[in-house]
Amino acid sequence: MLISNTSNRRSFLLGAAATAGMATLPTASFALTTAGAEKLINALTADIFKVINSGKKGPALYKEFNRIFNRYAAVSAIARTTLGPPWRSATNDQKEAYVQAFGGYLSRKYGKRFREFIGAEIKVLSAKSVKRGVLVKSNVKLKGKSPFVVEWQVFDRGNNPQMFDLYIEGISMIKTEREEIGSLFDRSGGKMDKFIARLKNAG
Amino acid sequence: MFFNKPPRIGYTLKAAGLVATAIMLSACTQPVSKSAFNDPYEPQNRKVHAFNKGLDRALVGPTAKGYGFITPPVLVNMVDNVAGYLGLPGQAVNNILQNDAKGLGQTVLTFTLNTLTFGLGDLATNAGVPDNNADFGQTLDVWGFRQGIYHEVPVLGPSTERDTIGFIVDTALNPTSLVVPAGVSTGFSVLDRLGDRNEFSDVIEETLYESEDSYATARSLYLQNRNFKLNNGVNEDSLEDPFADF
Numbered sequence: 001m002l003i004s005n006t007s008n009r010r011s012f013l014l015g016a017a018a019t020a021g022m023a024t025l026p027t028a029s030f031a032l033t034t035a036g037a038e039k040l041i042n043a044l045t046a047d048i049f050k051v052i053n054s055g056k057k058g059p060a061l062y063k064e065f066n067r068i069f070n071r072y073a074a075v076s077a078i079a080r081t082t083l084g085p086p087w088r089s090a091t092n093d094q095k096e097a098y099v100q101a102f103g104g105y106l107s108r109k110y111g112k113r114f115r116e117f118i119g120a121e122i123k124v125l126s127a128k129s130v131k132r133g134v135l136v137k138s139n140v141k142l143k144g145k146s147p148f149v150v151e152w153q154v155f156d157r158g159n160n161p162q163m164f165d166l167y168i169e170g171i172s173m174i175k176t177e178r179e180e181i182g183s184l185f186d187r188s189g190g191k192m193d194k195f196i197a198r199l200k201n202a203g
Numbered sequence: 204m205f206f207n208k209p210p211r212i213g214y215t216l217k218a219a220g221l222v223a224t225a226i227m228l229s230a231c232t233q234p235v236s237k238s239a240f241n242d243p244y245e246p247q248n249r250k251v252h253a254f255n256k257g258l259d260r261a262l263v264g265p266t267a268k269g270y271g272f273i274t275p276p277v278l279v280n281m282v283d284n285v286a287g288y289l290g291l292p293g294q295a296v297n298n299i300l301q302n303d304a305k306g307l308g309q310t311v312l313t314f315t316l317n318t319l320t321f322g323l324g325d326l327a328t329n330a331g332v333p334d335n336n337a338d339f340g341q342t343l344d345v346w347g348f349r350q351g352i353y354h355e356v357p358v359l360g361p362s363t364e365r366d367t368i369g370f371i372v373d374t375a376l377n378p379t380s381l382v383v384p385a386g387v388s389t390g391f392s393v394l395d396r397l398g399d400r401n402e403f404s405d406v407i408e409e410t411l412y413e414s415e416d417s418y419a420t421a422r423s424l425y426l427q428n429r430n431f432k433l434n435n436g437v438n439e440d441s442l443e444d445p446f447a448d449f
Contacts (some may be wrong), residue, residue: 005240077445081444102377127417131442132442132445132447133442145402146328153443163444167437169428169431170431170434170437172441172443175423175426176423176425176427179414179419183414183415183416183419187415
């Protein structure tokens with residue numbers, strides 16, 4: 001391949017496929033299968049429940065969450081997409097610091113609510129190929145509450161399926177965090193270092 | 204069933220009349236959106252949001268917690284079920300207006316099963332009958348009306364032009380009011396909302412009192428969830444792009 005950067009090449013291919021009106025083409029040409037995506041989500045949720053049921057709490061629990069997050073999710077793609085345009089003007093060091101702070105922030109934020117997930121049940125229902133990866137549909141039942149739908153967007157990063165976004169009753173983690181992260185960035189006067197420092201304590 | 208052909212036509216005509224009025228009323232809006240959302244009246248909406256937040260802090264939140272505290276969970280559950288049950292005839296009308304035979308089948312089955320418990324239980328959900336929650340805002344969407352501007356309604360919270368019109372039509376033309384006094388239905392739906400406020404207090408309070416910008420968060424959550432319901436799932440075109448370039 002002439003273009004060495006994987007993500008550039010892929011976005012080019014995606015664009016080309018879409019232009020040609022062959023939105024289903026990526027399914028055939030990429031390694032990511034619906035079965036592979038389902039497997040990823042099953043492994044991811046099994047790990048989460050293992051940690052929740054381990055009895056760990058506080059920072060020890062957040063650390064475990066962060067480990068799972070880094071293992072199964074495309075943390076840097078998620079962090080970049082959530083931040084949007086300010087990403088472009090950041091230095092490489094800032095980018096790295098931000099991605100790391102972002103992982104910690106999400107782990108704390110979701111880790112704090114782990115109690116809600118004790119005794120929960122999750123069932124993967126189906127998976128379908130879409131333009132931007134595979135959408136895995138699951139049903140989650142928390143103790144004493146009505147069941148709700150969680151959809152997981154999985155994409156292929158160089159033959160390595162990774163979780164990108166999740167949608168709880170249609171509410172996207174990335175879109176929702178974009179509001180939070182955007183407000184935090186604005187409140188930091190649009191200054192990257194100040195924003196990263198604040199993010200390290202947020203969540 | 205109380206929605207045979209004649210009431211349906213009457214309902215459609217009345218609904219069309221209300222919609223026409225509402226559209227004339229909203230015709231003066233000039234969308235000049237600055238954000239990614241169609242929210243030209245953001246400054247005014249933020250004032251309403253501040254009011255709603257104050258109302259929640261001072262009245263709705265504490266009342267909901269009081270209600271949840273003094274009422275046995277079994278009873279809270281029954282109230283939820285009755286409120287849902289009283290909404291089913293209106294839901295069926297919307298299934299019909301949307302020409303949705305499958306949805307109508309679900310609604311009729313839910314109504315039939317739950318009638319066995321006088322509306323106090325929810326046999327249908329336990330039996331796995333899907334809940335389609337059809338409303339008139341959704342009907343307008345099916346008919347091709349645009350979502351219109353986002354706004355936050357005093358007391359009721361986030362909405363869009365189309366959903367507010369839908370809410371008014373659903374409330375004004377609720378077929379249940381032919382059998383049950385409107386006050387009873389309203390009473391149950393208020394209690395139902397208090398029950399929800401109590402059940403989901405964690406996530407509601409996180410949104411209102413802990414997020415960086417509760418107005419923007421509430422707007423985003425509402426529109427995302429609403430589009431999910433209108434689309435019967437996540438809209439594939441709205442998925443984030445993992446390879447987006449900024």
